[in-house]
Each structure stands twice: as structure tokens, then as C-alpha cells.
Amino acid sequence: MVTFQEISPADFFYRNRDIAGFTNPSRAIFASIRELVENSLDSADQMNIPPEVYVRLSQENSATESGNGVYRLKIMDNGSGISARHIPSAFGQVLFGSKYTLKQARGTFGLGGTMAILYGQITTHKPVLIKSSTGTSKIYEYKLMIDIQRNRPLILDRKTRRNKEQWRGTIVEFSLEGDYLRAMSKILEYLKQTALVTPYADIRFVDPKGRLYLFSRATKNMPPPPTETLAHPYGVDVETIQRLIRVTDCRNLLDFMRKHFHRVGQGISLSFLDFVGFIKTANPQRLKPEDVTRLVETIKKFKKFKKLFGKVSEENLKASLEKTKSQNMLDFMKSNFPNVDRTIILRLLSSAGFVRTKNPKKLRPDEIVRLVRMMKRFDGFLPPDASCLSPLGEELLRTGILKELKPEFIAVCQRKPSTYAGHPFIVETAIAYGGDIPKKDDFVVYRFANRIPLLYDEASDISVKVIRSINWRRYKVISGMPVAILVHVCSTKVPYKTVGKEFIADRPEVKSEILNGIREVARRLQTFLAKREHVAKERRRLSVFSKYLPKIARFSTELAGKEEEPDIELLLRSVRKFEEKGD
Amino acid sequence: MKRKEIESSAKEKKKEILKDLKGFGRKLYCQMELGKFPWVEMPSRSTENIFYSPELRQYILGEKSVKRSARNIRHIRPFTQMVWAGFFASELVKNRKTSTLRDVYYSAQAYEMSFKDQPESNNIITDLETATGFAREDFNVFPEERSAIFGDLTIEYTVPGYEGKQLNLTSHPDGVMIGPSLVSSEFVKTGADKVIAIEKGGLFTRFVEERVHERFNALLVLTAGQAPRATRHFIHRLNKELDLPVFIFTDGDPWGMHIAMVIISGSANAAHLRGLTTPDAKWSGVYATDIVDYKLPSDPLTAVDVKRLHELEKDPRYEGDLWKREIKTFLKIKKKAEQEAFSRYGLTYIVDEYLPAKLEAMGD
Numbered sequence: 001m002v003t004f005q006e007i008s009p010a011d012f013f014y015r016n017r018d019i020a021g022f023t024n025p026s027r028a029i030f031a032s033i034r035e036l037v038e039n040s041l042d043s044a045d046q047m048n049i050p051p052e053v054y055v056r057l058s059q060e061n062s063a064t065e066s067g068n069g070v071y072r073l074k075i076m077d078n079g080s081g082i083s084a085r086h087i088p089s090a091f092g093q094v095l096f097g098s099k100y101t102l103k104q105a106r107g108t109f110g111l112g113g114t115m116a117i118l119y120g121q122i123t124t125h126k127p128v129l130i131k132s133s134t135g136t137s138k139i140y141e142y143k144l145m146i147d148i149q150r151n152r153p154l155i156l157d158r159k160t161r162r163n164k165e166q167w168r169g170t171i172v173e174f175s176l177e178g179d180y181l182r183a184m185s186k187i188l189e190y191l192k193q194t195a196l197v198t199p200y201a202d203i204r205f206v207d208p209k210g211r212l213y214l215f216s217r218a219t220k221n222m223p224p225p226p227t228e229t230l231a232h233p234y235g236v237d238v239e240t241i242q243r244l245i246r247v248t249d250c251r252n253l254l255d256f257m258r259k260h261f262h263r264v265g266q267g268i269s270l271s272f273l274d275f276v277g278f279i280k281t282a283n284p285q286r287l288k289p290e291d292v293t294r295l296v297e298t299i300k301k302f303k304k305f306k307k308l309f310g311k312v313s314e315e316n317l318k319a320s321l322e323k324t325k326s327q328n329m330l331d332f333m334k335s336n337f338p339n340v341d342r343t344i345i346l347r348l349l350s351s352a353g354f355v356r357t358k359n360p361k362k363l364r365p366d367e368i369v370r371l372v373r374m375m376k377r378f379d380g381f382l383p384p385d386a387s388c389l390s391p392l393g394e395e396l397l398r399t400g401i402l403k404e405l406k407p408e409f410i411a412v413c414q415r416k417p418s419t420y421a422g423h424p425f426i427v428e429t430a431i432a433y434g435g436d437i438p439k440k441d442d443f444v445v446y447r448f449a450n451r452i453p454l455l456y457d458e459a460s461d462i463s464v465k466v467i468r469s470i471n472w473r474r475y476k477v478i479s480g481m482p483v484a485i486l487v488h489v490c491s492t493k494v495p496y497k498t499v500g501k502e503f504i505a506d507r508p509e510v511k512s513e514i515l516n517g518i519r520e521v522a523r524r525l526q527t528f529l530a531k532r533e534h535v536a537k538e539r540r541r542l543s544v545f546s547k548y549l550p551k552i553a554r555f556s557t558e559l560a561g562k563e564e565e566p567d568i569e570l571l572l573r574s575v576r577k578f579e580e581k582g583d
Numbered sequence: 584m585k586r587k588e589i590e591s592s593a594k595e596k597k598k599e600i601l602k603d604l605k606g607f608g609r610k611l612y613c614q615m616e617l618g619k620f621p622w623v624e625m626p627s628r629s630t631e632n633i634f635y636s637p638e639l640r641q642y643i644l645g646e647k648s649v650k651r652s653a654r655n656i657r658h659i660r661p662f663t664q665m666v667w668a669g670f671f672a673s674e675l676v677k678n679r680k681t682s683t684l685r686d687v688y689y690s691a692q693a694y695e696m697s698f699k700d701q702p703e704s705n706n707i708i709t710d711l712e713t714a715t716g717f718a719r720e721d722f723n724v725f726p727e728e729r730s731a732i733f734g735d736l737t738i739e740y741t742v743p744g745y746e747g748k749q750l751n752l753t754s755h756p757d758g759v760m761i762g763p764s765l766v767s768s769e770f771v772k773t774g775a776d777k778v779i780a781i782e783k784g785g786l787f788t789r790f791v792e793e794r795v796h797e798r799f800n801a802l803l804v805l806t807a808g809q810a811p812r813a814t815r816h817f818i819h820r821l822n823k824e825l826d827l828p829v830f831i832f833t834d835g836d837p838w839g840m841h842i843a844m845v846i847i848s849g850s851a852n853a854a855h856l857r858g859l860t861t862p863d864a865k866w867s868g869v870y871a872t873d874i875v876d877y878k879l880p881s882d883p884l885t886a887v888d889v890k891r892l893h894e895l896e897k898d899p900r901y902e903g904d905l906w907k908r909e910i911k912t913f914l915k916i917k918k919k920a921e922q923e924a925f926s927r928y929g930l931t932y933i934v935d936e937y938l939p940a941k942l943e944a945m946g947d
Binding site: 541544545548549551552553555556557558559560561562566567568570571 | 604605607608609611612615616618619620621653656659660662663666667669670673694695696
């Protein structure tokens with residue numbers, strides 16, 4: 001007999017932890033640190049204060065039967081803190097989070113932090129310790145475990161302390177099984193790259209051997225915080241619309257579109273609903289005299305209408321209305337004012353109160369599907385704006401790279417906002433040369449998405465594909481040069497290919513922005529390299545002259561039987577002068 | 584003979600060379616003092632500037648000249664090397680020391696003037712020859728290859744430690760090496776009335792054994808293959824200073840022919856120099872026609888030999904009837920013979936029969 005059973009989200013991720021990046025003990029320890037560090041950075045960003053994150057990993061006992069150690073991980077931040085009533089759910093319930101909004105943040109699912117704790121629990125069966133304060137007079141301490149089958153926190157203990165020093169932030173501490181030695185290089189690389197892309201953060205890491213890795217902030221300037229945004233019509237599906245219908249208080253589709261969608265105003269809303277065929281206008285046959293007066297008044301009231309419709313008298317209009325066979329005002333106006341744009345007529349009719357649209361709550365399922373389908377087809381929507389995004393900005397990007405790589409040359413570029421499938425995104429690129437960058441056959445590529453370093457699956461990533469497709473010789477870049485390329489993609493929805501946030505998929509819009517961004521910085525690198533080459537060539541030239549001229553002077557003096565050598569300073573100077581001119 | 588004159592002529596030459604080198608240095612020195620990049624102008628040695636002069640019966644350089652300037656980044660290194668070579672040559676001449684091309688290559692390293700390789704160093708010496716008009720032997724730079732002379736000629740040395748000492752060149756049966764001291768010596772007297780140059784050592788020894796120098800009253804010169812420049816110069820002197828006719832015996836093949844030709848008309852490589860040719864010298868065999876007339880044992884011509892013959896056909900130095908006839912005969916009979924081929928008629932046949940016949944035919 002087949003048995004059916006429902007499982008909770010926590011249970012689901014317990015059974016499928018691979019998809020969240022907890023594949024093996026070394027990945028698990030890396031993913032745990034990463035998820036919690038990202039939560040900490042996000043919570044400080046939210047408060048617009050420069051983050052301070054302290055991470056300590058210590059060994060509890062060595063080598064379990066599986067060969068891995070048990071570690072205790074402690075992460076402390078100065079972020080927003082979590083209010084007392086949300087603490088248990090935030091850490092003891094999978095998919096409970098503050099990030100289900102349309103603005104850029106590192107995390108998106110409310111999954112990572114809890115997954116780390118869940119992983120700790122299933123490998124060590126120990127509770128997690130949370131301390132948090134939002135800066136009020138109290139600090140709350142919880143000892144929690146997760147009821148995996150029911151996806152509910154189990155509170156083992158809770159304490160309240162007085163917060164004398166007005167501390168604000170969160171401390172998470174728990175045990176987990178892992179393999180630090182194998183994860184070490186990735187963890188350090190992750191922290192280094194995080195420091196690079198978050199130059200305003202102080203990150204400290206103490207590893208199990210007691211070594212302190214310090215990534216000090218280089219600036220206190222933070223990028224402007226993103227604002228929450230509405231969904232763009234291009235990016236929604238039937239489910240989203242149905243949820244919106246459930247909660248909306250709008251009584252008609254015109255208001256519904258304006259209120260719940262990104263960059264949709266009265267005009268666009270009208271045109272779109274007209275495009276879908278969801279607009280009804282009054283029947284001219286049944287107009288009352290006051291309706292006609294209202295229409296004429298509306299035309300008179302707005303300059304724009306007056307200019308386009310000209311002088312319209314009630315008498316004339318009434319006469320036309322009597323003659324017409326049109327069944328709706330839109331057709332009537334259209335035939336009477338053939339030169340006026342349809343949208344303007346719609347606007348006029350709407351202003352004068354002749355337009356009716358359906359109550360969204362009364363839409364039939366097939367109408368909802370039609371609405372969504374038409375949203376994708378309508379070309380009158382404005383592209384999303386980027387206020388919901390928080391790119392790092394050229395200045396901070398430069399600061400971060402200088403801090404971590406100390407290059408000889410650096411070029412950064414922030415592209416203009418663009419969109420794919422209704423999601424706004426911004427690409428930032430940088431190229432750095434020399435300094436701490438190793439000389440390798442291949443470039444060092446730093447990939448970031450919403451300020452998260454992407455460390456795995458480099459070969460599958462779009463940026464790497466773009467970099468490979470470029471003919472670098474054109475930019476005077478040859479193999480073996482110390483070159484690092486950085487690509488940062490910010491979006492309300494980064495096109496990841498997997499849940500593990502490891503690489504970005506091939507989206508043509510994103511690809512072309514990345515390509516243009518890299519070309520831009522590569523051109524500047526080319527200028528730098530060309531100049532350097534020129535200087536080196538001139539230096540070589542000068543060294544040839546200063547090597548041989550004195551010898552010519554010496555030997556010809558001997559040959560001529562003279563005592564004193566001729567002064568060749570003048571000649572050498574003339575060569576140098578030439579060099580400056582040529583520069 | 585007149586010792587004073589001998590001494591003075593050697594000193595004269597030395598003075599002239601030193602004066603010339605000093606002038607070279609002074610010119611560069613003045614250019615630099617005037618705040619100019621030093622430069623020199625000299626005849627171009629590129630192939631399009633090498634011409635055959637029927638009057639001089641040798642290759643000469645044409646009108647084209649090249650300017651070497653220290654201002655030019657590509658010139659400054661060879662320019663400096665040339666100035667150094669001039670300095671080095673003047674030191675050699677002043678101190679009466681001799682040197683070789685290999686020596687020059689190594690000596691440069693002591694002045695931090697390292698040459699890339701031997702050809703680069705050789706080329707710089709040729710530059711100096713071109714710029715000054717003197718042969719490197721005049722600067723006491725001698726090649727490694729050595730050839731020899733035997734016969735009744737008394738010379739007087741001018742080299743340090745041997746000044747005034749005289750030597751008769753019959754004093755050693757292996758012949759006397761034509762080295763720096765012999766080349767720089769003065770001729771005192773000779774009983775010979777001709778010079779016979781021989782390509783190969785074996786035949787040279789045979790000639791000495793058979794007393795050819797006495798029987799034919801000749802000075803015997805061993806060229807040891809292609810005659811070195813010092814030897815060519817020496818033959819030139821024997822011809823010019825002592826008025827001795829020169830006969831050249833080589834193998835009967837295109838290569839032997841050319842050994843004779845270089846002694847007579849010089850080479851394109853030495854187009855910038857005079858005094859290395861002996862236009863009146865005669866090639867006296869082995870001819871292609873000798874192979875037929877004397878029924879000499881022979882080898883077939885190889886493809887390379889044939890190719891060389893076709894090259895020689897177009898060479899302006901091979902204008903004369905004798906040359907044309909022999910090239911044609913070689914190509915016709917497709918055979919070649921070495922000098923030793925005469926041994927089939929007995930070891931002394933070449934001296935007893937062939938040589939007298941040849942010399943008579945050559946109008947001696």
C-alpha cells in the first residue's frame with residue numbers, strides 16, 4: 001500500500017540539504033559561516049550603519065567516527081537586532097524571514113541562517129544560543145532547537161538581561177560537524193572577497209588554531225540603501241496577481257494597476273487595460289445633459305485637453321450625440337476627433353468619469369490569465385527604475401579593490417540600470433593590474449552578486465564566459481600578466497542557476513551589460529599598458545644611450561690622444577628631453 | 584741590402600696607420616665637443632654597391648655610402664664597437680702586438696663591450712677596414728688560418744725582438760709559415776724568378792722534395808685551400824715588389840679554379856680593400872682539358888659542382904677565353920680530377936713532365 005505523508009519545509013531541507021549548499025562537511029562549514037555573515041551584513045546595511053562582524057570558529061573535539069571534527073561557531077554583529085517575539089521563528093523555522101520584499105539584499109529566501117543551525121543540530125544534537133537586542137533596554141537570550149518535522153522552534157530556555165550599554169546586534173552560537181582544514185582556503189577567500197566588496201565593514205575571524213584574520217574597513221561611507229519596490233508587470237505571474245487581488249482594497253482594475261505595480265500611472269494603466277480590452281466606456285445614447293456638461297467642462301479645465309480637442313460647445317456635442325450610432329464613448333470620441341490620440345481620449349473620458357473597469361476581486365480565472373499574458377505582451381510599460389538596487393558605486397568599489405589587492409592600476413565602471421524579464425539590474429565591473437594580484441596564465445576573476453562573492457562553479461558563470469569571449473590581445477593584455485577582473489551584478493532577482501548562489505545564468509540582457517562593462521574597463525587598462533610600455537621603451541632607449549655614449553667618449557679621447565673626455569651630458573639630456581616630448 | 588730603408592718603410596706604414604686612427608678619434612671627439620652626436624660616413628658594403636672593375640680586375644665598392652650615427656638607437660651599439668675596435672687596433676699597433684679575430688672577440692669583454700658572437704665582432708673589424716681603408720692585417724689582426732712559403736727569398740723581420748734579423752726561406756723543409764712576422768717583414772733578396780702557388784699540402788711537400796724550387800728557380804707557396812688574406816697580400820707583394828710572375832696550381836674542379844681566381848681577382852667580401860689581388864697571376868692547372876689530354880683518372884662532377892660551374896659562368900671575373908673554355912669543357916666531360924691524379928704515371932711525373940710543359944705553355 002502506498003502511504004502519503006506531508007513534510008514540513010524544515011523536513012524538506014533536512015532531506016535535501018544539498019540544494020542549499022550543505023553538500024559535505026567542508027562545504028557545510030563554509031556555507032554556515034557564509035550564510036550567517038551575510039545575514040549580519042544585511043542587518044547592519046538595513047540600519048545604514050557600517051557593519052562590524054566577528055566570527056569565531058573553535059574546535060570542540062577532534063575527529064568523530066566519520067573523520068570530521070565538531071566545531072563551535074559564534075557570529076556577532078552590530079546590526080539591527082531582532083525583536084524578542086521574532087527571535088524563535090527567525091532562527092528556529094525554515095523560510096521565515098524579513099527578506100521577501102522587492103529590494104536588493106544579500107539573502108533572499110530566509111533559509112540560509114536557519115539551514116546552518118539545522119545542520120548543526122542534526123550533526124551534533126545541540127541547541128543554538130541566540131542573543132539579540134534592537135538597542136532597547138533589554139537583551140534577549142534564547143536557547144533553541146528546531147522541531148524539524150513541524151518546522152517550529154522549540155524554546156529550551158529564555159532569559160532577559162538589562163542592556164546597560166545600549167548594545168544593539170545579534171550573537172548566534174552553535175555547534176556543527178565539519179572539516180575546517182579542507183574548507184579553510186575557501187573561507188578565507190570568501191572573507192577576503194567579502195571585505196573587497198564591503199570596504200565599509202570590519203570583519204574579524206578567529207580560526208580554530210587561534211589565528212586572527214582581520215579585514216579592516218577602509219571607509220565609513222556606505223552605498224545608499226535600496227528602497228522597497230513594487231512588482232514590475234513584466235515580472236509577475238498568475239499566482240502573484242491572485243495574492244494581490246486577495247489583499248487589495250482597490251475596487252477597480254485601473255486603481256489596482258496603479259497601486260500595485262512598479263511605474264504604472266493613470267495613462268499607462270488606461271492604455272494597458274484598453275490593450276487587454278478590459279475598459280468599458282459609457283453609452284453615448286444614454287448620456288444625460290449633465291454628463292455632456294461635465295465632459296465639456298473637463299476639456300476646458302485642462303490646458304492639454306483644450307489644446308488637442310479645440311473649442312467644443314455643448315450644443316455641437318449634443319447634436320453629434322443624437323446622430324451617432326456608436327455604442328460607447330470611446331468610439332464616439334474617436335470618430336469625432338480622429339486626430340486625437342486614443343490614449344488622450346481615454347484620459348479625458350477617465351477624468352470626466354466615463355470609464356469603468358472591473359472590480360479585480362470579480363475577475364474570472366481566465367481573465368486573470370489573460371491579464372498576465374497581456375502584461376508580457378504590452379510594450380507601453382516603463383522599464384523598472386533602479387532605486388530598489390544598491391550597487392556599490394565606483395568609489396567604494398575602487399576603495400575595496402585598493403584595500404585588498406593594492407594594485408598598480410585600477411579601472412572601475414558602473415553601468416546604467418537595465419532590466420531582464422521585469423527585474424532591474426545593474427552591472428559593475430573593475431579591472432586591476434599588478435600589486436598583490438598573482439601572475440597567472442589566466443585572469444583572477446572575482447564574481448559578485450548583490451555583494452556576495454561567488455566562489456564555486458566559476459567555469460559555468462556568465463562573466464567567465466564573457467571574459468573568455470573577449471580578444472584580450474586587442475587590449476594589450478597577454479597571458480601571464482597580473483590581471484584581476486571583477487564583475488558585480490545587483491538585482492532584485494539575481495539570475496542564479498542554482499539555490500546555492502554559485503553562478504549566474506546566461507541572460508542575454510545581463511550578458512551584454514557585463515560585456516560592455518568589461519570592455520569599458522579593459523579599454524582603460526589598455527591605455528595604461530600602452531603608456532607603461534612606452535615609458536619602458538623610452539627607459540630602455542635612454543639606458544642604451546647612457547651605456548654607449550660614455551664609451552664612445554672614452555675611446556675616441558684615447559684615440560685622439562686627448563687628456564680630457566668631451567662633455568656628453570648635453571647629449572644625454574637631449575635624448576631625455578626627446579623622451580618627455582614623446583610622452 | 585739597404586737596411587735603413589727597410590726600417591723606415593716599416594715605421595712609415597705604422598706611423599701612417601696611427602695617424603689615420605688618431606684622425607678618426609679626433610673627428611669624433613670634436614663632434615662631441617660641439618655638442619653633436621658623433622657620426623662617420625663610409626662606403627656601403629651592401630651587395631648592390633659592389634661592382635666588378637675591369638680596369639682594376641677586382642671587385643670595388645660603388646658610390647653609395649652609409650652614415651653611422653650615435654644619434655640612432657640602432658647604430659649606437661655597432662658604432663661604439665667600431666670606435667672601440669679603432670682604439671684596440673691603435674693599442675696593438677703602438678705596442679707592436681699581434682692579435683687574431685678570435686682574440687678581438689674576447690678582448691672586447693674586458694671593456695664591457697661584449698659582442699654577441701664571432702660574426703658580429705668580425706663584421707665590426709670589416710667596418711673599421713672600410714672606414715679607414717686599411718686591412719685588418721695592417722692593424723696587426725691576423726686570421727687563424729696559416730699557409731706557408733718555401734724558396735730562395737731572404738727577408739728581414741720588423742717585429743719586436745727580431746728587428747734586423749734576416750732569414751732565408753729555404754732554411755726549413757716544411758716551409759715557413761706565412762704569419763704576422765713574415766707578412767710584416769721586408770724583402771731583402773731573392774734568386775727566384777717565379778712564384779708557384781699550390782693548393783694542397785701533399786703536393787707542396789712533393790715539390791720541395793723534388794727540389795722544384797731549384798729546378799724551376801721558383802718560390803713555392805702553399806695556399807692550403809682558399810688562400811688567406813695575408814697570403815694573398817703576400818703573393819701580391821712578391822709580384823709587385825720583386826716583379827715575379829705567379830703561377831697557380833689547383834685541383835681540376837670548379838672549386839680549385841676559384842681558389843686561383845680569388846688570388847688573381849679577389850673576392851666580393853674584400854671589395855673595400857686594395858693590395859690583396861694579383862691580376863697578372865696565371866692559373867696553370869689542373870685544367871679540364873688536361874683531364875682529357877693526360878687521360879687523368881677522374882671522378883664524375885656532382886650536382887653541386889655543376890651548379891657551381893653555372894654560377895661561375897655568370898661571374899664577371901670569369902670573362903677571359905681560358906676561363907670560358909675550361910668551364911665549357913668541365914660541363915662537357917662532366918669530370919673532375921685532383922692534382923694527385925698525376926701519380927698514376929709515377930710520383931715524379933708531375934714535376935718531370937707536366938710542370939715543364941705547363942710553364943712553357945704559359946710563356947715562361
